[in-house]
Amino acid sequence: MTQTFIQTFILLILVTDPFGNVPLFVSALAQVAPARRWKVVVRECAIAFAVLLLFMFFGRHLLAAMQLSEISLRIGGGVILFLIALRMVFPQPGGPFGEGGKGGEPFIVPLAIPAIAGPSALATVLLFTSDSAAEILVHVGALTAVAMVWLAVFLSAERLQNRLGPQVMTAFERLMGLVLSAMAVEMFLAGIREFIKSI
Numbered sequence: 001m002t003q004t005f006i007q008t009f010i011l012l013i014l015v016t017d018p019f020g021n022v023p024l025f026v027s028a029l030a031q032v033a034p035a036r037r038w039k040v041v042v043r044e045c046a047i048a049f050a051v052l053l054l055f056m057f058f059g060r061h062l063l064a065a066m067q068l069s070e071i072s073l074r075i076g077g078g079v080i081l082f083l084i085a086l087r088m089v090f091p092q093p094g095g096p097f098g099e100g101g102k103g104g105e106p107f108i109v110p111l112a113i114p115a116i117a118g119p120s121a122l123a124t125v126l127l128f129t130s131d132s133a134a135e136i137l138v139h140v141g142a143l144t145a146v147a148m149v150w151l152a153v154f155l156s157a158e159r160l161q162n163r164l165g166p167q168v169m170t171a172f173e174r175l176m177g178l179v180l181s182a183m184a185v186e187m188f189l190a191g192i193r194e195f196i197k198s199i
Contacts, residue, residue, distance in 0.1 A: 001138055008128070008142035014180045015081065015121045016048075016146060018153040020088060020173035023166070024115055025157045028106045040105060041154045047108055048116035049147045052125050056139060059126035070127070071194045077123035078188030084120045085184055088177025116150060 029037050055062070063073060128139040153160065161169060 001134065004135070005138050005142050008139055009145055011124060011183060012121070012142060012146040013149060014176055014183065015084070015118075015124050016116050016150065017088065017173070017176060017180075018116075018150050019160075019169065020176060021115045022153065022157045022161055022169060025111060025154050026161050028111055029157075032105050036105070038155055040111075041157075042151065044106070044108070044111040045116065045147060045150045045154065047112035048150070049143065051113065051117045052121060052143060053140070055122050056125040056128050056143065057136075060129040063126065063129075071191050071198065073123065073126055074191035074194065075188055077120070077127060078184045078186075078191060080123055081120045081184035081187060082181055084118070085177045085181035088180065089174050 025041070029040060032040055063070065125139075125143070128135075130136055130139070
């Protein structure tokens with residue numbers, strides 16, 4: 001169970017990419033009064049957590065309603081993760097998720113969705129659906145731990161960016177992209193293997 005928790009925690013950290021999203025948060029909160037910034041961060045992290053938790057619990061029902069198999073989701077999720085990883089390794093204007101909204105106080109978009117709870121994160125938590133109560137607790141615990149990391153990183157986002165500098169942040173994001181690309185390929189290959197077994 002400990003190994004599953006660690007694997008889930010690392011995967012969720014990679015797909016939600018809190019450190020890579022630091023510049024986006026700093027930019028999006030620039031127009032917000034300093035006294036309100038922490039409230040906005042907590043609100044956006046709470047919304048992202050709720051959305052991911054919703055997908056984690058009702059993912060299997062969603063798949064059934066859309067007549068999708070877990071194999072297709074695993075393969076599709078691997079492809080999406082790989083595309084996100086490519087944008088992390090080879091940065092483009094707007095970052096891995098494209099341009100965010102500018103001006104005013106951000107609400108849900110672009111911070112909660114898609115910066116934190118983006119397509120790759122949603123596809124990943126859909127894979128965590130399980131009939132085992134123990135596994136569900138492990139996955140929820142890992143998601144909760146990751147949410148604590150979001151809060152710690154985003155509440156200190158401005159200080160992190162100023163202290164580490166853009167070059168270090170970019171290097172860290174590329175490293176995370178490299179690890180995520182390997183995990184994406186592994187997810188894709190696992191889906192292919194399951195598909196071959198089902199034939």
